Every structure is written in structure tokens, then in C-alpha cells.
Amino acid sequence: xxxxxxxxxxxxxxxxxxxxxxxxxxxxxxxxxxxxxxxxxxxxxxxxxxxxxxxxxxxxxxxxxxxxxxxxxxxxxxxxxxxxxxxxxxxxxxxxxxxxxxxxxxxxxxxxxxxxxxxxxxxxxxxxxxxxxxxxxxxxxxxxxxxxxxxxxxxxxxxxxxxxxxxxxxxxxxxxxxxxxxxxxxxxxxxxxxxxxxxxxxxxxxxxxxxxxxxxxxxxx
Amino acid sequence: xxxxxxxxxxxxxxxxxxxxxxxxxxxxxxxxxxxxxxxxxxxxxxxxxxxxxxxxxxxxxxxxxxxxxxxxxxxxxxxxxxxxxxxxxxxxxxxxxxxxxxxxxxxxxxxxxxxxxxxxxxxxxxxxxxxxxxxxxxxxxxxxxxxxxxxxxxxxxxxxxxxxxxxxxxxxxxxxxxxxxxxxxxxxxxxxxxxxxxxxxxxxxxxxxxxxxxxxxxxxxxxxxxxxxxxxxxxxxxxxxxxxxxxxxxxxxxxxxxx
Numbered sequence: 389x390x391x392x393x394x395x396x397x398x399x400x401x402x403x404x405x406x407x408x409x410x411x412x413x414x415x416x417x418x419x420x421x422x423x424x425x426x427x428x429x430x431x432x433x434x435x436x437x438x439x440x441x442x443x444x445x446x447x448x449x450x451x452x453x454x455x456x457x458x459x460x461x462x463x464x465x466x467x468x469x470x471x472x473x474x475x476x477x478x479x480x481x482x483x484x485x486x487x488x489x490x491x492x493x494x495x496x497x498x499x500x501x502x503x504x505x506x507x508x509x510x511x512x513x514x515x516x517x518x519x520x521x522x523x524x525x526x527x528x529x530x531x532x533x534x535x536x537x538x539x540x541x542x543x544x545x546x547x548x549x550x551x552x553x554x555x556x557x558x559x560x561x562x563x564x565x566x567x568x569x570x571x572x573x574x575x576x577x578x579x580x581x582x583x584x585x586x587x588x589x590x591x592x593x594x595x596x597x598x599x600x601x602x603x604x605x606x607x608x609x
Numbered sequence: 610x611x612x613x614x615x616x617x618x619x620x621x622x623x624x625x626x627x628x629x630x631x632x633x634x635x636x637x638x639x640x641x642x643x644x645x646x647x648x649x650x651x652x653x654x655x656x657x658x659x660x661x662x663x664x665x666x667x668x669x670x671x672x673x674x675x676x677x678x679x680x681x682x683x684x685x686x687x688x689x690x691x692x693x694x695x696x697x698x699x700x701x702x703x704x705x706x707x708x709x710x711x712x713x714x715x716x717x718x719x720x721x722x723x724x725x726x727x728x729x730x731x732x733x734x735x736x737x738x739x740x741x742x743x744x745x746x747x748x749x750x751x752x753x754x755x756x757x758x759x760x761x762x763x764x765x766x767x768x769x770x771x772x773x774x775x776x777x778x779x780x781x782x783x784x785x786x787x788x789x790x791x792x793x794x795x796x797x798x799x800x801x802x803x804x805x806x807x808x809x810x811x812x813x814x815x816x817x818x819x820x821x822x823x824x825x826x827x828x829x830x831x832x833x834x835x836x837x838x839x840x841x842x843x844x845x846x847x848x849x850x851x852x853x854x855x856x857x858x859x860x861x862x863x864x865x866x867x868x
Contacts, residue, residue, distance in 0.1 A: 509701035512661055512772075513762075514690035516683075519718045527705035605704050606748030 395562060396578055402476045403548055403558035403586070410483035411544040415537070417484065418491025421447065423521045425492060426499040432507065434517045450489030455550050458486050463554075479556035483547055491540050498532035499525045531598045531607075538594025542587055549583070559583055610770060610802045611637040611660060616669035618655055618826075629655040630666065631826035637819075639769075642796050642803045644813035644834065646849060647823035656823065657774050657806045661693050662686060674769055691719050694763030698775040700755040702747040708734070708758050709743040715765040733761040737791060753784035760791065764801075771795075773805040777812055789816045810838065810853040822846045 390398075421443065427433050428440040453461070462482035463473045470478045502525060510524045526533065549560025559579045567576025602608060613635040620627045629652040637643045647653045658664040660671055662678055671678045676689060702711050712733050716726045734740040737757040747755055756776060763771060773792070777785040793816050795801055807813060813820050813834060820838075821831040822845050829843035841847045 503701070505697060505699055505701040506703060508663055509695070509697060512663060512690055512693075512695040513715045513718065513766075514687040515718055516687055523714070523717065524703065528703060530705060604746075606746045607704050 392575060392578070395566070395575070396559075396582065399557070399559040399562040399579065400582055402556075403545065403560070403583075406476045406479055406483060406548045406551070406556065406558055407541060407545045407586075410480050410487060410548070411537075411541045413480065413484035414487030414491045414540065414544065417488040418540075419495045421488065421492035422495030422499060423525065425496045426525065427517050427520055429500075433511060433515060433520045447489040447492050450485075451493070453486075455486060455547060456553065458482065459551055459554065462486075474555045476557045479548070479551045479558075483544065483551055483556075486547060487540065487544055490543065494536040494540055495533065498529040498536045501532050502528045531601045534594055534598040534601065538591055538598075541590050541594075545583070545586060545590070610639040610641070610674060611635070611804065612670075612672040613656070613660075614670045614672075616656065616659060616666050616671065618652075618659065618664065618666045628826055630659070630669075633669070633823075633826070633828055635821055635828060635831070637802060637804055639802055640796070640800050641819055642792070642805060642817045644817035644820040645804065645806045645823060646808065646810065646813055646820060647845065648808065648848075651823040651845070652826040653806045653808075653823045654774055657772055657804060660770075660772060660804065661690055661695060663695075691715060691766045692768045693770045693772060694760075694766075694768040695772040695774065696756065696759045696763050696776045698778045700747075700752075700759045702755055702758055702762070704747055706746075707743065708739060708745050708747070708750070711747065711758055712761045712765055715762060719766055729765060730761075733764060736764070736795070737761045751784075752780050753788065756780065756784075756788050757791065760788075760795075764795065764799075767799075769802060771801055771803045773803060773807075775806055775808070778807065778809070785812070786815070792816055810849050814838070822849070 425440060425443055425447070428436040428443070430437075459482040462485055465485075466473050466478040466481040469481055472478045506524065506528060507520075510520060515524060548556065548558050549563070552558050552560030552562075553564055555561070559582055563576055563579040566572040567579060613633055616630050616633040618628075618630040620629055633652070633656055635656070645653045645656060655664055659666045660673060660678070666679070673689065673693065678686070678689065681689060703714065706714065709730055712730045713726050716729060721729070730743070731740070734743055737760050739754060739757045739761065742750065742754060742758075747758070750758065771792075777788050780788060789812060792803060792805075796803055805812070805817060817834050819832065820834050821828045822837065822843055823829070824843065824845040830837055830841065830846045837846060838850050841850050
């Protein structure tokens with residue numbers, strides 16, 4: 389049997405790998421969706437109630453699935469893209485798809501926090517949709533986007549533990565297979581402690597970066 | 610330069626339907642500093658915002674620099690807006706950008722090359738008297754300085770028209786005076802046409818050559834500033850003049866007479 393420290397190290401490595409990549413891929417899908425949700429809303433540069441409502445419904449549907457069910461439903465897609473349904477890499481597919489709608493809402497919220505007047509000023513200067521997102525929304529919303537990303541990364545971390553139930557690996561899987569099924573309370577405590585450390589670290593880093601950006605701009609909240 | 614014909618706009622809110630513009634006709638000539646005055650709710654801001662379609666009117670026409678703005682598609686409207694500057698009561702600068710990058714923003718989105726952009730930003734900063742603050746962020750500036758940056762930004766693409774929506778209403782009297790002087794200078798130097806919305810008669814007196822008085826979504830009086838306020842014919846204009854005089858003479862208002 390693998391010694392406990394090695395088990396934990398491997399679990400930690402898998403968890404970090406899944407969290408970072410799934411949150412990253414999720415952001416690549418979710419952030420553009422959040423941007424589209426924002427600029428197609430009323431009085432924005434690409435105002436389109438139809439696209440806005442359609443996408444809104446799709447995002448809500450994506451968020452309505454119980455996580456575990458969605459992960460199971462997406463396993464065939466993992467097999468198609470990665471060739472297997474086991475291990476951390478296979479888990480990336482359902483994890484990022486699962487996170488994307490949530491990320492779309494989080495980024496939409498961050499973009500909607502940008503003062504209406506700034507959007508109007510940008511519109512009055514003839515800003516098109518692309519420049520609106522790249523040059524106005526993302527830079528102006530950056531501190532809230534960073535705080536949102538902190539939330540996203542921590543939620544992804546939580547989701548990897550659920551994916552761990554069905555063969556994804558990582559700390560969640562350790563907690564289930566050893567801590568719960570084999571009554572190894574020591575491993576249970578160790579995995580939970582590691583997860584607490586991870587969450588605390590991510591939150592601290594996020595707060596620090598957001599505050600730094602604000603301070604650089606002389607905007608204090 | 611700007612011609613408005615029978616412009617109508619009704620806002621439909623859950624509580625009520627508000628007719629903001631009830632058939633406005635207006636002519637602003639090239640080189641005018643044209644004041645649009647009225648009490649709160651008279652429709653003056655809505656009128657101004659209909660000129661560059663920040664607000665879309667229900668009916669009527671707006672002709673700006675020879676273009677019928679309501680017929681433009683999204684791209685054409687974007688191009689037109691690049692040539693119509695606008696400044697606001699609360700400045701609306703980008704907090705993420707330095708003064709330099711704020712002024713340069715309209716040039717960036719218009720695809721101006723780097724060298725021209727930097728040269729133009731330097732000229733504009735000089736023009737509005739903010740050249741020593743180019744690397745500062747808006748968060749470090751006073752209200753007057755912010756409005757100067759906003760003016761420079763609005764002028765970056767060499768517009769022929771500047772729309773000013775209560776641009777001095779959040780500033781103290783001294784700063785208001787200096788900003789108005791700046792607008793007057795720019796009007797003189799560049800021949801820029803300025804449409805200026807305000808509720809302060811003194812602002813109109815200080816800079817405008819012509820004025821329109823709005824009441825309940827209609828133009829009730831229009832003409833040369835001296836004529837309109839020297840001999841006001843409409844009730845709204847008379848009231849504005851009385852209030853302005855009252856403040857000067859230190860009259861005590863009673864029964865809400867000053868409001």
C-alpha cells in the first residue's frame with residue numbers, strides 16, 4: 389500500500405491540477421458568455437433581447453443540473469475528448485462544462501457593477517462591442533473580476549471533491565475512499581485540513597490582488 | 610449644424626407613462642454655444658441624449674452635420690458618435706486608465722496610430738490645462754480636473770459638435786467659471802458647436818449666444834440669450850429670470866417660491 393504522505397501528495401497534486409485547469413477552461417467559456425449576456429442587455433452596445441433571453445435560459449438550465457448528475461451525463465464526452473472517464477484529465481471535461489454557466493453569471497455580475505455612466509460615455513464615443521468588452525468592461529471591472537475569480541476557483545475546488553466520488557482522483561476521492569469507506573479518520577482529517585489550507589490561501593491571494601489593483605488606481609472601496 | 614423636428618419621446622415605467630419630449634423643434638447653427646434650459650423634468654437632458662441616440666426617440670427627426678441620425682445603422686452611428694463629443698455631470702472617466710490613456714481612448718478605438726495618438730494627447734492636455742497630470746489616475750484628481758480630462762477626451766477625435774449634459778452642475782462656482790471659460794475658448798479656437806444643457810441661468814448668460822427654454826417637453830421660447838432673458842415671454846423663462854435675480858438680490862423666498 390502507498391504510504392500516507394505520498395497518497396496525500398498525489399491527491400493534492402491532482403486536486404490543484406483539476407482546479408486550476410477546470411477553472412481556467414471554465415473561464416475561457418464562461419467569461420465570453422458573461423460578456424455577451426452583458427452587452428446584449430438593454431441600452432448596451434449590442435442590445436438584443438432575444439439573444440440575451442435565450443442565452444440567459446441556457447445558462448440557467450446549465451446551472452440547474454445537480455452537479456453529480458451533470459458530471460455523469462458528461463462522461464461520454466470525456467471519453468470522446470480524452471479517451472477515458474477515469475483520472476483527473478478526464479474529469480476536466482465535466483468540471484469545466486459544469487463551471488462555465490456559473491462563471492458566466494459571476495462575470496456578468498462583475499460587468500454590471502461598472503457604472504452605467506461609464507458605459508454611456510463609452511457608447512457616446514462610438515465604442516463598438518469588441519472594444520466595449522476588451523477596453524472598458526474588463527479593465528473597469530477588474531477588481532470585481534478578481535474577486536469573482538476567487539469565488540470561481542474555490543467553487544471549482546469544491547466540485548473536484550464531488551467528481552472524486554466517481555473516479556476523478558484528488559483529495560475528495562481520498563476522503564471518500566480512505567477516510568469514509570476504510571474508516572481512516574487520520575486521512576479524512578488530513579484531506580480536510582489540506583482543503584482548508586487551499587481555500588484560505590486562494591481567498592487571501594484573491595483579496596490581496598483585488599486590493600492592489602484598487603490601490604494602484606486610487607479607488608478605495 | 611443640428612436640426613431637430615417634431616421629436617417625441619415617452620418613457621414607459623411600471624408606475625406611469627412620462628412624456629419627456631412632446632414635439633420639439635430646434636435649430637442649432639454652426640459655431641453656436643446653444644443653451645438648453647428648463648426646470649427638472651422639462652425634458653432637456655432627454656433632448657440632448659436624443660441627439661447622439663443615447664436615447665432613442667419615438668418619432669421625429671434629428672439631423673446632425675448633414676446626417677439623419679435615426680436612419681444610421683450600428684456601425685455608421687458609431688462613426689458619427691466618434692465625431693460628436695459629450696461631457697457629463699459626473700465626468701464618467703475610466704478609473705482603470707491614467708489621464709493620458711483616458712484622453713487617448715477615443716483615438717484608440719478610432720484606430721489612430723501610436724505616434725499621432727501621443728502627439729494629440731499632449732496637445733489636448735495642454736489645451737485643457739492638465740498637462741502636468743498625464744500619469745495620474747482619475748481617483749487622484751479634483752472635480753474640476755476630472756472635467757478638464759473629460760473635455761480633452763471628448764475633443765480627441767476633433768468633433769464638430771460637443772454635447773454638454775449639466776457638465777458644471779457638480780462643480781463649485783469658481784471651477785464652474787473656469788470650465789465655462791475653457792468651453793468658450795475652445796468654441797472660439799476650433800469653431801466647435803456646443804449644445805449645453807443646464808438648469809442654471811447664469812451658465813447660459815456666461816457662455817451661450819442662443820438659448821431654448823424647455824417646459825413639459827416643449828420648446829416654449831428660443832432665440833438670442835439677451836433677447837430671451839431681457840424680455841422673457843414664456844412663463845418658464847420668466848420664472849428662471851426671477852429666480853436668478855432673486856438669488857442675486859438675496860431675496861428670501863417663501864412658500865417654495867424659489868423652487
